Amino acid sequence: MEGRGLKARMYFFAFVASLLLFTVGLVLGWQWGYSAVTQMRSEFDALSADEAGVELVSLLGNESFACQIYESEFMRVFQKTVEYGEKLAELESKKGKMDSEVLELKKDYSSMQLRNYLLQQKMDARCGYRHNVIIYFYSNENYTPETDEGLQIGKVDKEFGVYTYHFDINVDSPIVRGLKAAYNIKTTPTLIINGEKYEGFLTADELRAILSRNK
Amino acid sequence: MLELFFAFVTIYFSVLFLLVYMEDADKMEDPKPTRYPSVDIIVPAYNEEKHISETINSLLALQYPGKIRIIVVNDGSTDATLNVARTFEPRGVLVIDKPNGGKASAINEGLKFADSELVAILDADSIVEPDALNFIVGYFEDEKVMAVTPMMKVWKAHTPVQILQRAEYILNSFTKKILEQFDSITVTPGPFSVYRRKVFDELGGFDEDTITEDQEIALRIQKANYKIASSYGAVVYTDAPRTLSQLFKQRKRWYKGFLENVWKYRQLLHHSYGDLGVFMLPSTIAVIVIGILALFYSIYRILSSPLTFKINLSTMFFGPSDVVLTMTTLVSFFLVSLAAKKLNESNMVLLFISTLIMSPLLTLFWLFIIIDTLKDKLLGVDLKWKGEG
Numbered sequence: 001m002e003g004r005g006l007k008a009r010m011y012f013f014a015f016v017a018s019l020l021l022f023t024v025g026l027v028l029g030w031q032w033g034y035s036a037v038t039q040m041r042s043e044f045d046a047l048s049a050d051e052a053g054v055e056l057v058s059l060l061g062n063e064s065f066a067c068q069i070y071e072s073e074f075m076r077v078f079q080k081t082v083e084y085g086e087k088l089a090e091l092e093s094k095k096g097k098m099d100s101e102v103l104e105l106k107k108d109y110s111s112m113q114l115r116n117y118l119l120q121q122k123m124d125a126r127c128g129y130r131h132n133v134i135i136y137f138y139s140n141e142n143y144t145p146e147t148d149e150g151l152q153i154g155k156v157d158k159e160f161g162v163y164t165y166h167f168d169i170n171v172d173s174p175i176v177r178g179l180k181a182a183y184n185i186k187t188t189p190t191l192i193i194n195g196e197k198y199e200g201f202l203t204a205d206e207l208r209a210i211l212s213r214n215k
Numbered sequence: 216m217l218e219l220f221f222a223f224v225t226i227y228f229s230v231l232f233l234l235v236y237m238e239d240a241d242k243m244e245d246p247k248p249t250r251y252p253s254v255d256i257i258v259p260a261y262n263e264e265k266h267i268s269e270t271i272n273s274l275l276a277l278q279y280p281g282k283i284r285i286i287v288v289n290d291g292s293t294d295a296t297l298n299v300a301r302t303f304e305p306r307g308v309l310v311i312d313k314p315n316g317g318k319a320s321a322i323n324e325g326l327k328f329a330d331s332e333l334v335a336i337l338d339a340d341s342i343v344e345p346d347a348l349n350f351i352v353g354y355f356e357d358e359k360v361m362a363v364t365p366m367m368k369v370w371k372a373h374t375p376v377q378i379l380q381r382a383e384y385i386l387n388s389f390t391k392k393i394l395e396q397f398d399s400i401t402v403t404p405g406p407f408s409v410y411r412r413k414v415f416d417e418l419g420g421f422d423e424d425t426i427t428e429d430q431e432i433a434l435r436i437q438k439a440n441y442k443i444a445s446s447y448g449a450v451v452y453t454d455a456p457r458t459l460s461q462l463f464k465q466r467k468r469w470y471k472g473f474l475e476n477v478w479k480y481r482q483l484l485h486h487s488y489g490d491l492g493v494f495m496l497p498s499t500i501a502v503i504v505i506g507i508l509a510l511f512y513s514i515y516r517i518l519s520s521p522l523t524f525k526i527n528l529s530t531m532f533f534g535p536s537d538v539v540l541t542m543t544t545l546v547s548f549f550l551v552s553l554a555a556k557k558l559n560e561s562n563m564v565l566l567f568i569s570t571l572i573m574s575p576l577l578t579l580f581w582l583f584i585i586i587d588t589l590k591d592k593l594l595g596v597d598l599k600w601k602g603e604g
Contacts, residue, residue: 004398004440004488004490006490010231010238011231011494013234014231014234015227017234018223018226018230021542022226022542025539026539028535029536029537029538094536144518
């Protein structure tokens, strides 16, 4: 039988060219990722400064002035923190849960969440507000959309004006360890809703029922 | 990380095809014939009363300088196909009637009456451009060429399913021409593939036991170390399935036939068959498997990623995988646009979107059909061809 041709040279060149394209893509992606982390750090610094500013200004003047500042400025800072959290989650999904830069940013984010929570509690007490507050302990390990409590909270937070503070229990930081000890967190999801602890997954309707009691 | 592997495979094949296209640019044009050999055109017909007049009229309108004879074989139709075909007898069309036995048996019946140098087969639901043969016959001046496939297009794409197939047909015709450079064409489709008459004397007629006789004959020609060429200029229009269920039924036959014939001709997976045996045939099988894996992986990612359904432009972040996947899409788009340009298709965006929809859809079909084939093998069920394209 007469042998047939083999375009071995073409297969090789195609492999080299593909490898080159592929590498350029990866390098561009990493560079982009590096820029994103740098940008996230700058945003975190700016947010921290804003948050400290709100706290300082609320110390000035009388009670009514402090509450006025709290109402106008704290919500703005809180909203920015929520957006920052979404960006961080996106970054985590792209770079991976074990990425050292992501873990560092999450540590910082946990401390910001706690500071926000404490400031909000202090100002609610001073100004006599009864905002709905959820402290949400979660884990990204063994994630399924069916057990994503965050999605359920998202369905009710606007309706009840909920302030939600997220803590990933797998973040290795004194703040998260301290909170886990303070609330005796053993499982996820665990929610502390207006001071009461709820272990396990809650549907949006169940959340609605609990939050309605605060009206 | 799996998506990076899938992306690399896609980039590799796109780049390989582009390199071959660029290196063999001169071979992409149809060769000009120095002579016009006689051609018998066999039209196997089963229940095609609606289409057959158009089919025969398109053949009668062929502007071919050589001698042509049209042979219509009615394969035991239960409608008026035979009567319609007979109205063309006064214009020189030979009409043969036989009991139903399947498309291959109808073609073999027609072959008994064919004595020209070349034999064309035209499905009774297809029509040819008047100059189609002129683009094809030049290839037969290479003595090794035993078959030439045409440029297939979808006839009057009305339904969304037909519009999607339009893109698929264009891409298939484009890649078939590139596969010709690898001597790796593995199907000579029913709509107007042309054969050298002596190939049937040497290798026998169409296999009446297979459900895809056009794949079987192509693999038999490859096994005999002959060439199959592909023409860009010879345009033939075919009636494509209108609905998803019709499409699935058609693909079930095609894909099952592919599996059956690849198994029958597994000896082609050998280095003595050059590119076909070493790379193209194994790659075709590998790409099907990789496609199914990629489909499963995509579904897994959609279900498992916390952010999949949260598209918020303010938080968009592109990681290395995203950049590579974007580049993969761009390389694929470049290949599709090249095909569109080469084959005079103006709506590149529609072509690309159709390709994006068709790829996962056909992969899903493959998955169902592989499972179905395994089930049939276990239950001993046979799939018989009745007349679908």
